[in-house]
Amino acid sequence: MQEPLITSPVPGQTLTVAPVAGSLRISGQPEIPSSKYYTLRYVLAATLADGESVIYYPAQSDDSEALFRGCRALGAQLAWDDAERRVLRIKGIGGRPPVQGPVTIEVGNAGAVLRLLLGLGALLPQVTFETDHPLSLGKRPNRELLEALASLGVAYEATGPEGCVPLTLHGGNLRGGHIRISGARSSQYLSALLFLCPLLTEPVEIEVVDMLKSQPLARATLEVLQEAGIVIEHDAALRHFKIQPNQRYQPREYVIPGDYPSAAALLAAASVATDPASELRLTRLRPGEEIGEALLSAFRAMGADLVRDGEQITLRGGRPLHGIELDGDVVIDCIPVLVAAACFAEGRSVFFNIESLHYKESDRIDDLCAELQRAGCDVEPRQDAIIVNGRPEGIEGGVTVDGHNDHRLLMALAIVGMRSRHGLTITGGEHIVKSYPHFFAVLRALGANLY
Structure with missing residues (x-):
């Protein structure tokens, strides 16, 4: 070549x-x-696990680098087995970030990475998300997800009425309950909540209002969560979800297609x-x-x-x-x-x-x-x-x-x-x-x- x-x-x-x-x-x-969709989801599952997971053939791109930065900021340890970066080992955080002080995560131009990390960022006392692409990612809306996180006890400051980055979350002490989330603009909002809620100490019910866009990606999230040992009850239409508390992500080996x-x-x-x-x-x-x-x-x-x-x-x-x-x-x-x-x-x-x-x-x-x-x-x-x-x-x-x-x-x-x-x-x-x-x-x- x-x-x-x-x-x-x-x-x-x-x-x-x-x-x-x-x-x-x-x-x-x-x-x-390799699949960007599955790399994102498997790396997050490994980050939340209690123990070491191995991921074969993770995607290599700017989005992947943003993901790796975010997972390290949450406290996970990531190391490559080989110079070609085909095998990634991740020592997870066991569902509880060890970080105590304020954290800043630069997410580049990776919208899906931002949204899913917003969910997990709610576990931290304070985390700020920034982007060096203000005219692209800096204009993408996050309001619906931020409002859902607020119903769990998260306080936030964001840019503009649509909740754009830069934005800061104040989390850590989260409650359960009933969440309503719109699916009209993105399924990423739902996926963020599905990764977060099994870790809470109280049960959560999620109701998707409006039509859920990009349903295959929500189903990919559910598939990965199941592989990681997480149990989520839901209807066939992906409109109603019941999530029991205090679940634990299991370390696994994952192969990215x-x-x-x-x-x-x-x-x-x-x-x-x-x-x-x-x-x-x-x-x-x-x-x-x-x-x-x-x-x-x-x-x-x-x-x-x-x-x-x-x-x-x-x-x-x-x-x-x-x-x-x-x-x-x-x-x-x-x-x-x-x-x-x-x-x-x-x-x-x-x-x-x-x-x-x-x-x-x-x-x-x-x-x-x-x-x-x-x-x-x-x-x-x-x-x-x-x-x-x-x-x-x-x-x-x-x-x-x-x-x-x-x-x-x-x-x-x-x-x-x-x-x-x-x-x-x-x-x-x-x-x-x-x-x-x-x-x-x-x-x-x-x-x-x-x-």
């Missing part, structure tokens, strides 16, 4: 996606990152390739994961030539795609790259039930559509949807587009640039390190013309 592209964050980095001579072939078998949202970006790139000899093979993608199965179904519905064999997925490109209508909530983090692929499909695509994308690292509806329109795509943003009129012949390009400090937008714009007649220049490329530092280098090794 050639030297990596943009694997260290240097502000102001740009990326050029140039046309290729002849047809575009995307082929290879790259190693994909591959990351489906990262795989989605590579699958989208291969699906828009024009050379029928294109063939992408991806491994370590565990069957049965709700997000993964929904993602593969979406690609198949678009006409992609895709086959699963156990944990391996093979996609052959150079096939015509066609428009789809997709409820995007289940695959919410994959929507930008699916939209990018739909830009080259025959006909109209509608991605709906995606309003929560307005509240991510960027506005992944309005910002994404603005940049795609600038590149020459026919897309229309709605409050809860993105409508795409595909252009199988390709797009014009020849302009500069902005990644809006968002790794998911950068992936989508790079894919679109591959099918532009005059290429694209993408600003803010350094933000790819948030989840997939080597993405651009992998895309180039697969056949894209990036520099």
Whole structure:
């Protein structure tokens, strides 16, 4: 493989996606990152356990580093077994942080890390969360979670009416009781409470009001908690939860699977390739994961030539795609790259039930559509949807587009640039390190013309 592209964050980095001579072939078998979702949840479970846990293949990214900083601040001991950082040992805190004085945690641009650590931060007498991304994470709302924590006895000071960082919690002496939490903006609020409440000395009941967004991630939280020995009663609709007090997280060995949202970006790139000899093979993608199965179904519905064999997925490109209508909530983090692929499909695509994308690292509806329109795509943003009129012949390009400090937008714009007649220049490329530092280098090794 050639030297990596943009694997260290240097502000102001740009990326050029140039046309290729002849047809575009995307082929290879790259190693994909480990799951960000499961890394976050397993590391937190290990941090809360009484004893040492071992985690194999944790994700490596800026978000992971923010997570590790937070867990160390809670009092956990983290150590790598190997130079490649494939095996992580965590000596947990036994559900009770040993920290007595004020703590400050820098969470970078990691929204999910922030929300889940907010729950566990309630165990501390005082903890302040800060970010060096005030225009991104600094604008993301936490009000509903902070109000729920206040009902357990936590006092807080936050920025603005929506509870943005920087913010400070004053916790430590928590009570149980009945909590109402909104699920309309994020399932992360619920997940934060599910990690925290088993450690309290009084029982807790949680009632989810409104619709719960991103339910597969809430189910992933419940799966990890069960593996860690935590018992939570709940209904099938994930609206009502009963949690008994004084539970103990058990030390375990955890193996992190591959990351489906990262795989989605590579699958989208291969699906828009024009050379029928294109063939992408991806491994370590565990069957049965709700997000993964929904993602593969979406690609198949678009006409992609895709086959699963156990944990391996093979996609052959150079096939015509066609428009789809997709409820995007289940695959919410994959929507930008699916939209990018739909830009080259025959006909109209509608991605709906995606309003929560307005509240991510960027506005992944309005910002994404603005940049795609600038590149020459026919897309229309709605409050809860993105409508795409595909252009199988390709797009014009020849302009500069902005990644809006968002790794998911950068992936989508790079894919679109591959099918532009005059290429694209993408600003803010350094933000790819948030989840997939080597993405651009992998895309180039697969056949894209990036520099």
